[in-house]
Amino acid sequence: QVQLQESGPGLVKPSGTLSLTCAVSGDSIASSKWWSWVRQPPGKGLEWIGEISHSGSTSYNPSLQSRVTISVDKSKNQFSLNLSSVTAADTAVYYCARADWSGYDYWGQGTLVTVSS
Amino acid sequence: EVVLTQSPATLSLSPGDGATLSCRASQSVSSYLAWYQQKPGQAPRLLIYDASIRAAGVPVRFTGSGSGTDFTLTIFSLEPEDFATYYCQQRSHWPPEDTFGQGTTLEIK
Numbered sequence: 001q002v003q004l005q006e007s008g009p010g011l012v013k014p015s016g017t018l019s020l021t022c023a024v025s026g027d028s029i030a031s032s033k034w035w036s037w038v039r040q041p042p043g044k045g046l047e048w049i050g051e052i053s054h055s056g057s058t059s060y061n062p063s064l065q066s067r068v069t070i071s072v073d074k075s076k077n078q079f080s081l082n083l084s085s086v087t088a089a090d091t092a093v094y095y096c097a098r099a100d101w102s103g104y105d106y107w108g109q110g111t112l113v114t115v116s117s
Numbered sequence: 118e119v120v121l122t123q124s125p126a127t128l129s130l131s132p133g134d135g136a137t138l139s140c141r142a143s144q145s146v147s148s149y150l151a152w153y154q155q156k157p158g159q160a161p162r163l164l165i166y167d168a169s170i171r172a173a174g175v176p177v178r179f180t181g182s183g184s185g186t187d188f189t190l191t192i193f194s195l196e197p198e199d200f201a202t203y204y205c206q207q208r209s210h211w212p213p214e215d216t217f218g219q220g221t222t223l224e225i226k
Binding site: 036038045046047048051059061062095097099101102103104105107108109110 | 118149151153155159160161162163166167170172204206208212213214215216217218219220
């Protein structure tokens with residue numbers, strides 16, 4: 001059974017950096033999947049942030065690209081999200097998920113990150 | 118960038134009714150389209166992938182169809198647990214990029 005679990009601060013100050021980690025169990029981070037981040041502002045829809053492949057190549061949402069970094073730690077079987085220069089507009093539930101060409105088949109439960117001073 | 122437009126935004130129906138949800142792409146996405154169900158406070162759940170293939174454990178009353186730019190999710194005989202928000206999603210080959218539709222909320226009439 002594949003499981004993903006997000007962790008990180010629930011509160012980030014404006015202009016700071018949002019940092020989250022997703023721990024993966026039941027699958028190897030080196031498998032032929034994409035490891036992705038998706039967010040959902042309160043009461044709104046889903047927004048793709050970006051992904052990292054098993055080979056380490058990354059793709060990002062063009063609207064966030066200048067502020068986003070996704071990395072992987074194979075030794076811990078986890079991947080991470082850094083989003084810099086955050087504002088209140090970055091307040092959202094952040095999900096990590098496993099993806100391939102058939103879609104996102106496993107998701108974390110999500111973690112709410114609030115940007116506020 | 119491919120834009121996915123879902124309609125209607127809200128659909129009010131009763132248990133036992135049939136539901137038809139639409140997802141239109143701004144350019145052809147072949148059959149690389151998925152549908153998700155999301156309930157309040159929960160992560161999305163994959164229902165349909167490759168436009169028409171039900172994910173594991175998804176009831177047969179959920180059917181996906183379409184290709185190119187027009188896709189439909191049909192739910193036959195709604196059950197109380199089907200009232201939720203539904204999203205479509207596609208993946209572009211190049212540049213590698215995912216997009217989601219804005220969602221359709223299925224509410225009890």
